[in-house]
Amino acid sequence: MNLAANVGFSTAGEAFDRVAASYDELFTRTIIGQAQRKQVWKRLLQTFAPGERILEMNCGTGEDAIFLATRGRSIVACDASAEMIRMANARILREAESADVVFRHLSNEDLRLLSRGELFDGAYSNFSGLNCLSDLQPVACELASLVRPGGHVLICLWSRVCVGEFVWYLFHGETSKAFRRFPGKAQAKVGGLTITVSYPTVGEVQRAFAPWFELEDRCAIGLFVPPSYVEGWARKHSTTLGYLEKLDETFAEFPVLRDLGDHVLMEFTRCNQ
Ligand SMILES: C[S@@+](CC[C@H](N)C(=O)[O-])C[C@H]1O[C@@H](n2cnc3c(N)ncnc32)[C@H](O)[C@@H]1O
Secondary structure, three states: OOOOOOOHHHHHHHHHHHHHHHHHHHOOOHHHHHHHHHHHHHHHHOOOOOOOOOEEEOOOOOHHHHHOOOOOOOEEEOOHHHHHHHHHHHHHHHHHOOOOOOEOOOOOHHHHHOOOOOEEEEEEEEEHHHHHOOOHHHHHHHHHHHHEEEEEEEEEOOOOOHHHHHHHHOOOOHHHHHOOOOOOOEEEEEEOOOEEOOOOHHHHHHHHOOOOOOEEEEEEEEEOOOOHHHHHHHHHHHHHHHHHHHHHEEEEOOOHHHHHHEEEEEEEEEOOO
């Protein structure tokens, strides 16, 4: 799926409002989307313990929030798109009414509005919501006042270099798409609106978080498992996709390779200061 981002609340919110109704069909329920998400879920479960109070940024239709809340975590999940939040609330009523989750229409730029309550045990952002921001430092600063010392923050972003994407588009003769991440910014269409997507390097993300958070670990999400626009191929080759998932399990944390997947999942710890 060719998703993207914004500069400012209204553009991202409006753009994703337009795709909210089809988002689960176009990404969440695709076999590639599910394969990539399975890798993130493994790490979310390892990182956040039952009973912990966790903040989710750019939650979309609530797939991760519902997953964690139905496994004993308490979730406050926010998104800039009112329609995404409407879909998430409808899902919770249908699928897990008693789960401990609250969805809020709130952009990453406005996280300070949450800061009146108790501190969170941790926070996360999955599948590229943070690529919608041109500067991650303000969000990192807000997170610093929301997450307790020692708490973990997991963020899963589109990487700067995705070898699978590069090879796929070169093979299909789409050279400009093959190189689109390399400048660090690109224009993309979401719901007919043009928005700007940033592809920060691991070093750039680390520097944005550095005053308050220490980078503990990182791994690729979608290293051999391809990006979601390869869904048509994946449906015809589901056995091969299974092998690719196994390769990801083996190689996702290898130095160099861990920065070359569709996404990179970075785990930070809030410093004691
Ligand atoms: C690709 S979707 C990912 C949704 C969800 N995290 C998932 O894993 O399926 C990106 C989400 O980021 C949200 N988003 C984009 N810019 C945002 C911002 N500045 N603040 C909060 N949410 C934002 C969009 O509304 C959209 O729901």
